[in-house]
Amino acid sequence: MKIKQFNPALPALLAMAVFVAACSSAPTTTSLLDQTRGDFMAAQGNPAVTSYAPVEFKQASEALEQASAAAARKDSQEKVDKLAYLAKQKIATAQEVAKQKSAEAEVGTAGKQRDQVRLEARTQEADQAKLKAEEAQRQAAAAQAQAQNADAATRDAQARAAALEAQLADLSAKKTERGMIITLGDVLFGTDQARLTPDGMQTARKLADVLANNPKRTVLIEGFTDSTGGADHNLALSQRRAEAVRNALQEMGVARDRIATRGYGEAYPVAGNDSASNRQLNRRVEIVLSEEGSAIPARR
Known part of the structure; x- marks a missing residue:
């Protein structure tokens, strides 16, 4: 079966290159961010991912772009890792969705007698892949919520400190x-x-x-x-x-x-x-x- 090739990750890669070039010194990076970039390259090289999970892969690309941007800005390691973790989970989601749809496509091309056997096996794999994808999405949502809560807590603390400083000055x-x-x-x-x-x-x-x-x-x-x-x-x-x-x-x-x-x-x-x-x-x-x-x- 012929698979159409396209590269939705190109904007993210170009963006990362711009961020790196714009900094006078090497941007912040972490081991988790490096691992996520490796996962992204592996997924990009898998034709099934770009063919069967373009939406999910685009979301993964945007998430990795945000993590790389945070690194280029030299944000804290904690913030970079939170964004990298979110991108890593979205990459895993794209891979699992691609695996599920690829399995379904293979079932459709098989003969009737083999279809039944393969269908049962592939359906089970697809169900497992769907569960994994859902779990990856839940973990990604939890990581995003945690990052938002941390940012909100920081803003609240800064607001209280500013208000106290003004009252004490008065x-x-x-x-x-x-x-x-x-x-x-x-x-x-x-x-x-x-x-x-x-x-x-x-x-x-x-x-x-x-x-x-x-x-x-x-x-x-x-x-x-x-x-x-x-x-x-x-x-x-x-x-x-x-x-x-x-x-x-x-x-x-x-x-x-x-x-x-x-x-x-x-x-x-x-x-x-x-x-x-x-x-x-x-x-x-x-x-x-x-x-x-x-x-x-x-x-x-």
């Missing part, structure tokens, strides 16, 4: 070895009181939004005062101010077990206590935001 947060620190100045509390002003409540709302969008993070709220007044009074005031922030966050929906408080009184000043402006800097509440899933280091 809160004037500073990065330290203990984590990001948001400072509430003395002006956000009533004078010598542990009650947040409306502006202080607005800042607390922004912090509550950060915690709502990042459920694996916790906060440590630390209160400080200047050196004016008695040490006991200052220590108690610093603790009450830290607790005022905690209470505000709880009222806004933040779970209590995600918030810790500590009052330090006049300890750990950030400026001298020799002027009114410096003392105001020392009267503050610092909110330490943990890294995701990590504990906040103790103050040194």
